[in-house]
Each structure stands twice: as C-alpha cells, then as structure tokens.
Amino acid sequence: MSRTALLLLADGRFPAGGHAHSGGMEAAVASGCVHDTAGLEAFCRGRLHTAGLTAAGLAAAAATGHDPLALDEAADTRTPAPALRRIARSLGRQLMRAARVTWPGAELDHLARHRPQGAHQPIVLGVTARAAGLSPLDAAHAAAYESVGGPATAAVRLLSLDPFEATSVLARLAGDCDAVAAAAAEAAERVAAEGVTVLPAVSAPLLDITGEQHAARPVRLFAS
C-alpha cells in the first residue's frame, strides 16, 4: 500500500465534490438539534457508528474486488431515503470522474460503464482505493473519516464554530473511526464466502428523516 495514496484520497481537497455536502449537519442545525461543539461531537459520533459504519463496510467490500454492481444494490437496500440515494449517486459520479483521471484502470471503467448515472459513493470509493493500490481497511478508514469530516467542516461554516474546536472533535473521534474501519474491513473479508448480508446495515432514523426534509427545502447552503 501507499500511505500517500490514502492521504490523497482522504484529503478534503481531493476534487470529488464533497465540500458541497454537510452530511446532514445543515438539517440538524436548522432543526435546532446542533448548536455547539458538544452537539457537533454527538452528531458526528452518531453518524460514524450508523451511516459511517455502513458506508465503510461497502467501501471495504468494494476494495476487496467483490462485484461492485451487487454492492451497489446492497447500498440501495441500505438507503431507504430517496434523497440520500440521489446524493450518494451524485457524489459517486463526481468521485468517479476524479478517480478515473487520478488512478485510471479497467475496474473503474467497468463500474462507470454500468452505472452512468453514478454508483453509490462508498462503492466508487472502494473501487478507487483498489485502483490506487490501497487495502480494504484503508478504504474503510477513508469512508469512516469522511462520514465525520464533512459534517465537522460544515458545522464551522453553519455555526461559526471555532475551527480548532471542530478539529479537536475529529481528533477525539479517532479511536472510534479506527474501530469502525476495523469492524467494516472484518465484515468485508467475509463477503466473498457469506454474501453481502454480512455487511453492516446500521441506519439512523433522524439522518433519513432530516435528509428528506433538507432536499425539499428551497433555500439551503449545502446540497445535503
């Protein structure tokens, strides 16, 4: 593995369109659920252990080389909210564009050809990690970190939080991120033998509910 490739893939400046998304943070702020650093931390911890774990499992499984189209279907059955499925595919399409130039390869081409409207973002992330020579655990790390990094960055803009405080939240979540990535990679190892049902499918009701509410809002700062 190349440690630099992982840094590049997980870098918020990687041109995959993630900066336009708050991962449910804007909706949480709008509904009054998050208004300070403590709320940010509780939000991120909850998202990491639910949607983050599910995304990390899918990304790790895609990085093992398991059929990405079957995993894309598994992502659909794990994403009940239509707005969140749309967002995941839109982010997947943007990541695919960047990935095919950065780490060109037949597996990315194959997925892009079969999902021209975009595959779910964690699947594209896993196939990209594979193209970059990264391991399933690396892919899970990137997905887990992304599940909290996006909301933390967005909270700084939405609440005018101290960016140092927001970053310290992410530092405090490092152990949780590692644990989630390890659990996701462990499940991904079993997919070849036991099928996609062994992958985490943890969901959070409020992320689904507020995700749909946010999509219906005429004025918003972030796309999700």
Next chain:
Amino acid sequence: MTAAAAQVSAGESSTPRAKDLPTARAHPAGLHATARLTAVHNGRTTTLPLLHSDGPFHLRRLRPRGDRARVCVLGAMSAPLGGDRLALDITAGARTRLEVTTAAATIALRGSTTDPATYDVRLTAGEDASLHWLPRPLISTRGSTLHQTYRVELTATSHLLLREEQLLGRTAEPPGHLSTRLTVRRDGRPVLDQHTVYGAPAPAWDGPAVLGGHRATGQLLLVAPEPVPLPAPVLLGDPERGHCVLAPLADGAALLATAVAPTPARLRVLLDTALAHVRDATSSL
C-alpha cells in the same frame, strides 16, 4: 444447537441438572419458545390450520374483518427476559389475507441475568397473499438487552403491511439495549436491509444524528406487487413534537415511513397519518 442450549430448551425439568453443568452457565434461565401460525386458502376463504402457541406466545383467533383472517398474539407470561430465545413464525399461504396483532405491548425486561434475549419474527407471504403485521409497541426497559430480527420473505405478487414501534425506556427510565435487524426479500432479492441499535453501550444513540432525544421510534412498511405512485415524499410533524417521512424505497413497489417522536401517542399519530397517505396511494390495502 449446543449442548448447553439443548439442556435449557428441554424445559423446566432439566433446569436443576443444567445448573450443575459448567457449560450451562451461558443461559442459566433462558426460555426457548417458537410459536407458529399458518394461513391457507381453502378455495373460498382464508383458514388457519396451524395455530401453535408456545412459551409466552398464546395465539388466539379474532373475528375476521371482511375476508381477512385475524389472529392476536397474547402474552401468556412476561417475556422476553434475559437469556430467552423467542421466535414467531408466521406464514400467509397463497391467496390468503391475514392480519396478526398483539394484545399488549411487548416488554423487554432484564430478568435474572444480563444475558441478551433474542426475538426472531419470520414473516412469509405466498403468491397473491396479503399479510399485515401490526403489533403493539416493543418497550426496552432498564438493564434489558434484546436482539430482535425480522426476516420477511415475499413473492413478486405478495402484499405486506408491517408496522413496528419501539419505546426506549418506560417513563423517566433509561432504556436497555435494543438492536433490530430488518431484512425484506422479494423473490429472493433484497428490498430493505436495516439495522438499528439503541441504548447504551451504543454510541450517541440519543444524539442529534440518530434519535435527537426522542424516546419513541417506528416504521411502517408497505410492499406491493406493483409500483406505488407517491408524487413526492410525505413530510409530517416537526422536530419538537416528532416527525416522519414516507417515501419509496429503491424498489419502487415499496414505501417506508420512518418516524421519531417524544411519546408513543405522538408516534402512533404520525404512523397513522402516514398509513392514510399509503391508503390514498394504493388500492391494495
């Protein structure tokens, strides 16, 4: 089944012996029970040739509603308690119409051990069958640990209406630990795969990404043979009094309402309102 489990499942008579076996310590007081219910169509109407009560599940026929046979699950004893292994197996055969309810809330209690209890509900509906599973809420009480699974198997022509409501703790009580895995397959293909985990030690389960301080949560799921037209997702309620979204799954022939609310009464209002929208969208209920 392990030797320890076999000892316990053999019933009360084996308990004194099981206590002496070192391997039996895993489930010292666990109750094993599987109730079964099968509906078939006799050419004229839905009949219930198999009503097998077991352990805490007492199955009772109710008066049919129109051509829909109805069964109520009565709680014959306090369950699930820690260490219990409970299962409910419900099959609606081809062309049947069946509704199953419960008489009272299901209360997960700690019992004499902190061992987890399991409660597996298997719902199977055949060709052109219509199955409604509309139980009263499940209440997770302090100190209890319950792992619940719903496994739903449908054919391409089955109808399903499923409602589940969960209450996390009784009044002013922290909940136990409640994990629920719901898998729905139609013609062998997954439609919905969902796992929820609430109560310590689940991290941030009552935080702003998961339940946001609400103590009641629930879902209403409709699966129909044909795509169900819903012009746009239905948004109900508000963050303080509870809110709910009704929207199609990726498989357009399924609608799911997801709700969180401060009280079970508010939760039921939201899910009933969602159900009214479902009824407007489809003639198949």
